[in-house]
Amino acid sequence: MSIPVKALxxxxxxxxxxxxxxxxxxxxxxxxxxxxxxxxxxxxLESLTGLETASFGVLVITATTDPGLETAAEERxxxxxxxxxxxxxxxxxxxxxxxxxxxxxARRRFAKEALSLQGYGNVRNLQLVAAQILEVPVIIxxxxx
Numbered sequence: 718m719s720i721p722v723k724a725l726x727x728x729x730x731x732x733x734x735x736x737x738x739x740x741x742x743x744x745x746x747x748x749x750x751x752x753x754x755x756x757x758x759x760x761x762l763e764s765l766t767g768l769e770t771a772s773f774g775v776l777v778i779t780a781t782t783d784p785g786l787e788t789a790a791e792e793r794x795x796x797x798x799x800x801x802x803x804x805x806x807x808x809x810x811x812x813x814x815x816x817x818x819x820x821x822x823a824r825r826r827f828a829k830e831a832l833s834l835q836g837y838g839n840v841r842n843l844q845l846v847a848a849q850i851l852e853v854p855v856i857i858x859x860x861x862x
Contacts, residue, residue, distance in 0.1 A: 732750050743783045745782065778847070794809055
């Protein structure tokens with residue numbers, strides 16, 4: 718986030734294999750979005766554009782049903798949020814950011830396995846970690862649907 722915010726809206730979004738392809742998922746989510754699908758993230762972000770953006774920022778946390786999908790999902794989500802950058806203070810936290818955070822914490826002898834993008838509980842914990850890193854006093858958790 719490039720501006721100080723009073724609140725952070727955190728939106729976890731869950732992605733899976735393309736429709737019609739075998740999906741040997743390693744992690745199960747209720748209704749992950751297939752990579753070749755439109756999904757609901759765009760609609761959610763569009764609904765936030767009418768709010769006064771000076772008081773909040775948006776962080777999209779991108780998780781997948783299989784670690785092998787991380788790069789594709791990160792790119793897919795980036796393509797979605799790119800069109801909102803001129804209307805929302807928005808950023809993405811995905812595999813790239815997780816690895817950087819794990820590396821930084823490892824220097825402080827913090828087990829990198831303690832932070833993960835695999836599983837609902839881990840993703841929810843990352844919402845709290847992100848708020849601490851960004852020094853935001855209030856987080857609002859919204860699902861992407």
